[in-house]
Amino acid sequence: MTPNRLPRDRDIAQALRRLFPHLEDRDERAIVDxxxxxRGLRTASPEAAAWLSAVAYARHSFTDYDQMLSxxxxxxxxxxxxLEALNDVLRGWGARRVVGANED
Incomplete structure (x- = not known):
């Protein structure tokens, strides 16, 4: 983690490390960004912002989701x-929680 981060940036990065202890630095930066x-995550807690951003990032970057939409x-x-591929990514990052069938 870079020491010159702004407080919200730093808080989200720290939440990511708690939620996903095996997350690589390049993925962390992309998720924080x-x-x-x-806009929807501006007032979310750092943990909620980290979780929702990580799920979206994993879905769009590591599954066939975008291709299926196309x-x-x-x-x-x-x-x-x-869903299975998404949860495999989250587990690979060390997540103790995964996305359920009725959860975004």
Whole structure:
């Protein structure tokens, strides 16, 4: 973690390390940037911002989700069919929690 980070940036990065102890630095930076750039996460707790940003990042970066949307699947179907791959990524990062079938 870079010592010159702003407080919110630092707090989200610390939350990521607690939630995902095996997360690589390059993924951490991308997830923190995603959280900081999200209007919907501006008032979220650092833990909520870290979790939601990590799930979105993993879904878009490490599953076929975007390709499925391009192929005409609706969001719900694409999320259903990529759920196992998404949770595999989260587990690989050391997460103790995964995304359930009815959770975003």
């Amino acid at each position: 995603r959280a900081l750039g999200s 192929d005409g699947y609706d969001q719900e179907s694409a999320r259903h069919f990529t």
